[in-house]
Amino acid sequence: MQVPYLANRKSYEDAAELMTLFGADAGYEAAARADRSLDQGNHIHFCHWRQIERLIVLLAYNQPLGTIH
Incomplete structure (x- = not known):
């Protein structure tokens, strides 16, 4: 999954x-x-709302995404 771009904190606040x-x-x-x-x-x-949609999917996922160090 491609990580969505967040232009500012408002994106996270809208998703939350x-x-x-x-x-x-x-x-x-x-x-x-x-x-x-x-x-x-x-x-x-x-x-903006399409990015929020992608961010919600990312935030709702319970497993780590990407490389784990």
């Missing part, structure tokens, strides 16, 4: 908030927000 509010469905909510942004022609928010 969705995980708190929606639990296991947080990724679906992020995808829905991305789709709404795209429908509105807001490509910046579309990219």
Whole structure:
């Protein structure tokens, strides 16, 4: 899995908030927000919510990812 790029702390805070509010469905909510942004022609928010969707998958994974030293 490619690690998502985080431009700032707000990305993590948005992901954590969705995980708190929606639990296991947080990724679906992020995808829905991305789709709404795209429908509105807001490509910046579309990219933001797609990255949040990827980050939620990463944060929800219980095993270490990548190289373990």
